[in-house]
Amino acid sequence: MAIRTPLALLAAALTFAGTAAVPAATTTASAPTTERSGGSSAYLPNDLDKEQNQRLERQLAAAKAQARADKADGVAKAPAAVTTVYYDATDAPSFASEVSGTEQIWNSSVGNVQLVEDPSRATLYFEEGSSSNGSYYQGDGHGSGLIFIDYDQADVYAPLRIVAHETGHALGLPDRYTQPCSKLMSGGGPGPSCTNAYPDSVESAEVDTIWQYGVALRPAA
Ligand SMILES: [Zn+2]
Numbered sequence: 001m002a003i004r005t006p007l008a009l010l011a012a013a014l015t016f017a018g019t020a021a022v023p024a025a026t027t028t029a030s031a032p033t034t035e036r037s038g039g040s041s042a043y044l045p046n047d048l049d050k051e052q053n054q055r056l057e058r059q060l061a062a063a064k065a066q067a068r069a070d071k072a073d074g075v076a077k078a079p080a081a082v083t084t085v086y087y088d089a090t091d092a093p094s095f096a097s098e099v100s101g102t103e104q105i106w107n108s109s110v111g112n113v114q115l116v117e118d119p120s121r122a123t124l125y126f127e128e129g130s131s132s133n134g135s136y137y138q139g140d141g142h143g144s145g146l147i148f149i150d151y152d153q154a155d156v157y158a159p160l161r162i163v164a165h166e167t168g169h170a171l172g173l174p175d176r177y178t179q180p181c182s183k184l185m186s187g188g189g190p191g192p193s194c195t196n197a198y199p200d201s202v203e204s205a206e207v208d209t210i211w212q213y214g215v216a217l218r219p220a221a
Contacts (some may be wrong), residue, residue, distance in 0.1 A: 041169040042136040043153060043162050044188040045177050056141045056174035063172075063210045083113045083214045085143040085170070088122035095149050098163040099126055105164050105197055106171065109204040112211035113143070113171060124170055126163075135162045137169035142215070145170055157188055158195035165197075172210040173203060 041052045089099040103115045115124075123144040134153045139145015147166040154162055165187050169175075177189030184199040199207070 040133070040136045040138040041166070041175055042187075043134050043150075043157065043165060045175070046133065049175055052141075052169075053174045056169065056172060059141055059172055060174065060206055060210060063212065064206075067209050067212060081214060082111065083143070083211055084116050085113060085124055086116050086118040086121040087124040087126065088119035089117060089126040090119055092126035092128040092147075092149055094128050094151075095126065095154070095159060095163060098149075098160045101160050101197070102164045102167050106167060106199070106207075109199050110171070110207045110211070112208045112214075115167070135166055137166040139170060141169060141172045142210075143170060153188075157192050158197065160197040161195055163197075164199075168199060168203065168207070171207045173199075173206060 041049055041056070087099075087103075089096060092099060099117075103117065107114050124139070124147065125145070126147045126149065128149045128151065130152065131148060131150050133148075133150075135148060135150045137145060137147050147163070147170060149159070149162060149166070161184070165184055168184050173185045175187055176183060176185045177187055179186040179189065181190040181194035181196050182200055184196065184203055186194070
């Protein structure tokens with residue numbers, strides 16, 4: 001089953017902008033407009049996950065290694081600016097409240113990256129529908145790509161947890177299905193009864209580490 005590709009994503013000029021920092025530094029990165037980089041991560045274990053998870057694990061490990069090296073060198077940790085990831089949820093109208101809730105959850109859990117709804121500047125897109133792959137995130141794990149929310153899965157599993165989990169991938173976290181419900185990135189692993197939609201402190205710290213360098217660690221196209 002082919003992964004769907006919204007034309008809006010292909011056509012969008014992908015732009016990141018720093019905001020809310022003092023001084024008001026602005027970072028902008030260009031991204032491919034003809035092809036989406038990165039693989040897919042799903043809510044439940046399946047074949048989509050393997051390469052993408054390895055990619056996200058490497059990205060996280062690289063960020064942690066950089067942070068350790070900087071600490072050892074006595075380099076100040078402060079990022080140049082909080083990075084804003086703009087999103088467009090126009091194509092996920094049934095899940096508007098879950099997307100909004102996800103924004104609040106992540107923005108209250110991390111400090112180095114923030115989610116803001118603004119379709120005119122979006123690099124991250126939410127879309128709803130039916131897919132044999134269930135819900136998934138497809139993209140580079142660094143603020144761009146597509147979060148697809150599957151109707152059947154959202155009837156069985158907690159929709160807010162699904163949306164927050166897939167957004168966790170967009171912010172750089174890999175799947176960890178065998179972990180407990182207290183972990184957001186265990187996804188559907190703990191089963192449908194798990195409704196926790198918040199990252200724990202370790203997951204939040206990992207996202208902050210990944211975004212400590214703004215767009216600098218964004219994978220090459
Ligand atoms: Zn996942």
